[in-house]
Amino acid sequence: MRELSLNILDIAQNSVSAGASRIEIEVQEDTAAKTLRIRIADNGCGMSEETVRRVQDPFYTTRTTRKVGMGIPLFKMAAEMTGGSFSIDSEVGKGTTVTALFRTDSIDFTPLGDAESSVCALVTMNENINIVYIRRLDENIFIFSSDEIKQVLEGVPLNEPSVVQWLGEYLAEHAKALFVGNAPENQGGQSEA
Amino acid sequence: MKSIEELKAIREKARAQMNIREENEDGNIRVVVGMATCGIAAGARPVLNAFVDEIAKRGLHHVFVAQTGCIGLCQFEPIVEVMVPGREKVTYCKMTPEKAVRVVTDHIVNGQPVAEYTIGEATK
Numbered sequence: 001m002r003e004l005s006l007n008i009l010d011i012a013q014n015s016v017s018a019g020a021s022r023i024e025i026e027v028q029e030d031t032a033a034k035t036l037r038i039r040i041a042d043n044g045c046g047m048s049e050e051t052v053r054r055v056q057d058p059f060y061t062t063r064t065t066r067k068v069g070m071g072i073p074l075f076k077m078a079a080e081m082t083g084g085s086f087s088i089d090s091e092v093g094k095g096t097t098v099t100a101l102f103r104t105d106s107i108d109f110t111p112l113g114d115a116e117s118s119v120c121a122l123v124t125m126n127e128n129i130n131i132v133y134i135r136r137l138d139e140n141i142f143i144f145s146s147d148e149i150k151q152v153l154e155g156v157p158l159n160e161p162s163v164v165q166w167l168g169e170y171l172a173e174h175a176k177a178l179f180v181g182n183a184p185e186n187q188g189g190q191s192e193a
Numbered sequence: 194m195k196s197i198e199e200l201k202a203i204r205e206k207a208r209a210q211m212n213i214r215e216e217n218e219d220g221n222i223r224v225v226v227g228m229a230t231c232g233i234a235a236g237a238r239p240v241l242n243a244f245v246d247e248i249a250k251r252g253l254h255h256v257f258v259a260q261t262g263c264i265g266l267c268q269f270e271p272i273v274e275v276m277v278p279g280r281e282k283v284t285y286c287k288m289t290p291e292k293a294v295r296v297v298t299d300h301i302v303n304g305q306p307v308a309e310y311t312i313g314e315a316t317k
Contacts, residue, residue, distance in 0.1 A: 001233070001234050006233050006234065006238065009228070009233055009238060010229075010230050010233050010234075013228065013229070013262075069230075070230045070231075071230045074230070074234075117238060117242065118238065121228075121238060121241060121242070121260075124245075125228075125259070125260050149200070152197055152200050152201060152204065153200070153204050154204060156203075156204045156207045156208060156211065159257065159258065160203075160207045160211075161245060161248050161249030161252075161253075161254075162203045162206065162207055162249055163200070163203055163204075163207065164245050164249065165245075165246070165249050166195060166199060166200055166203055168242075169195045170195035170200075173194045173195055174194070174195075177194070
């Protein structure tokens, strides 16, 4: 994967397959600590301890048509080769949380890339799942929830082309605003708990 | 900066067009992009975005973009299938955003599949 944002898109697909109704994606950058933490949490079907162990092996997959499953192993490798860490917390019937910590000053650090583009693809392709996106840069925060957008849309589908375009720009602009230090009002998001 | 107010305006406009869409549901064209690990790693996300952008730009309200998993032809990813009602499904391989734009204009708008991008051509 050329960008970690592609790993996010890939790992979140597992949550979709797990039948989740809510997927939370958190991207947290800490410039002082030189770390980037990516957390993908869902309320899907979850996995047993044995399965959690096995999904980290590239030669394991739940699919019956082939023998390899690269998604989790690639993400784990990307984190560990920076000197960071990787973990999966899962409980059958409750859901799964995948957390990866990256050291951004490592020469092996893969750039995050366009995380908002991944979120936009997930939101527009999964009308029935509430996708919550939390982007943090030090103290600045942007929170987005697709359920709140759906309320505004009053039945107009999220994959309506003009809505997709608005959404892509909305996410990109709000995430970018974190970097110039004037975090906007979270019109479409929840206030921070 | 994009606002929720703007989204409300988009909603009203989309609603008017949705009524038209519902009437000719049988004529809907489907574009399916492979978005498993292999597809994503090969560049499926920009291809998906290119299709959505081009379809929105041209106001093609009878075209829907969807995603699918791995169909076992990972070496040909990004793979895109175009399904036009009453026609045979066309499978495009090794797609790029540039190729996506051409598939929209030639195949979806003008009804001429782009033979050189198809999987049949790639496996010759």
